[in-house]
Amino acid sequence: MGPLPNLNKVNHSLPLTEVFFDSSPARTFDLGLLILKELIVQLLIFHIFSWIVALGIRYYIVQPRSWHTVGTQVHPTEQGLRVLIQLVIQSSEEGLLYTQNLASTYGDVCCWWVGPWHAVIRIFHPTCIKPVLFAPAAIAPKDAVFYSFLKPWLGDGLLLSAGDKWSSHRRMLTPAFHFNILKHYVKIFNDSVNVMHAKWKRLVSEGSTRLDMFEHISLMTLDSLQKCVFSFHSNCQEKPSEYIAAILELSALVAKRHQQIFMHMDFLYYLTPDGQRFRRACRLVHNFTDAVIQERRRTLPDDGVDDFLKAKAKAKTLDFIDVLLLTKDKDGKQLSDEDIRAEADTFMFGGHDTTASGLSWVLYNLAKHPEYQERCRQEVQELLRDREPKEIE
Template structure:
């Protein structure tokens, strides 16, 4: 592999990687270099198929090149699922799932445990929340084993592992390998569960009729499957059961691991910087001082500005998704005037952009004050893009940020006995 750095105006903005003599990838890591690909040329720069092809048996053929126009249609139909009015009722679910996780931690402390796998615990909590929000069902996966949840965790691990084993990039060899067999079994478990939920819900809708079915939902939290069943495009066409299942599986995959990673890192960074942790705690105490309950409500999310800055700085320093790729379908002009030819693959390095010293001084230092409104007002819009950017950014980012804020507030919230709800005050949650 050969790497060539390019400088424009004194800053490094791109790096050309050669995988052998025939496969060049241009890595971009400056806001001005990323901009023409993600924003100005996004309609003609779909995701590269290499990695996304690994997901096809799990999430369906929705990542194939010929499916991009169909995915745009689906995105328009999915947008209402992430409207604030839909997200607000999920706050109760976030609170409940966090309380279950904290109760587990307290039992572990009481039993004499001095350490735990933070990422594993938080992953189960985010999966617990997602299953309630997506399917409207409670697997109790934080307390008891679940075949469905185990399948998601195994599939996530297998997909990431396959990237680093070049021989297994070949579908034929992968099918013959032990990992390939495990992958197929986990896919079958996932697909059976999702198809069963969608089929039963669709049958109920067809049997009762739209009006009666909607009336039966009054007073209850509308879940992701409900919204997808009711979604229609501009021509009045709805989604097939297969489309609904694929979208639900995608949300479960993309929604649990990234949020768990973001939460684990912000707790780690605050554990390493007790001065920032204490600032967050004081802010949280002020927020909930006169409230009758310790439940975080939707309106509270905008009242924790410093905690929000801490989350953003952690997402900058440790973005859950480090890069996204695009295959150019026409020539793209870069900031220095050079042209990226049609057909080439771009790797938009979110990690590289967040850590580019030309964009952020001392990029390796955890400093939440970077996101103080006064300090960040002159930053380029794409200097911070943990959820990607442009028309194909993460559609669930408001869901993820809301959940992260709820978990952080409840984890740092002090109780009258001097403990946080999660454990002894001052104990590192890492």
């Protein structure tokens, strides 16, 4: 790409059309790039100006007033409804302290502004949040901001879909959670945990006394999921896996984007290095899932599906993709490849992130409280009675 034209050195005796409309591809590209940069700057100025105006109106003109949250009878005071301006989302430790201060200062409910345009109702009391948590999944409200960042990756799976599509897919996926299918996964879980334990023993023998619990458990859950969803053995706990690295990168990029208010705008985000990394990682993950789906479709029989399922069940090799490929709705319609990919990618994300977080905190607290650790160990030993925990009985 050639340098941008220096207008101070342009021969002003030339017609403007010759100066600005050089027919060479390099000059045309430079001019287009210059216009694009100017457009981005103007849009940023417009958004910043709108932000300042909105903040001013909200701070000096709009007065708090009494109201109640939908589904509750809680009426916050005027102080409790004071508009809070938090320009950045803080890190985990600071964020927890900030949330505790909100609850102690403003009571059960407050309005928390992310920038000038997005209001978040923060609910701290269990009575207030109960109607939301107990709402039927088909009508429960879903995050319109954070979930939109996941959409290019996870598509319209169970996590992000709503209404009739959610209800239909939920019914179609019910067979995937049948006890006879899930019980065969226990051996897979145990094998993955044994690999993780072996790594920990090696670290201890080498003199290590600390480890990043979340990192190790994330790899263990992803290892288990790949086996249960795709019947794919990546050995990601012991060697690098491009697919697993892409999933971890996507999770980190989405969390990072959520903390940067200007990156909430799609057109701006995808111009950044992070946005380009996100797209590359999405392509890699989608290509992997699509390849598994296409390969599995080729192995499915045109008829005799019942015999196929019995053979799979007997061999204990029926996985999530098999169930998705064979399931049908009440009208006999199967899931499309795009729907199957969305559900598989959703379970790879949802099955490792929150699960790893929960397991990490459980193990951390058991390590901090040896008396409870011992009680848990005794309970497990009483249940197993020296048997190998390969299957649930």
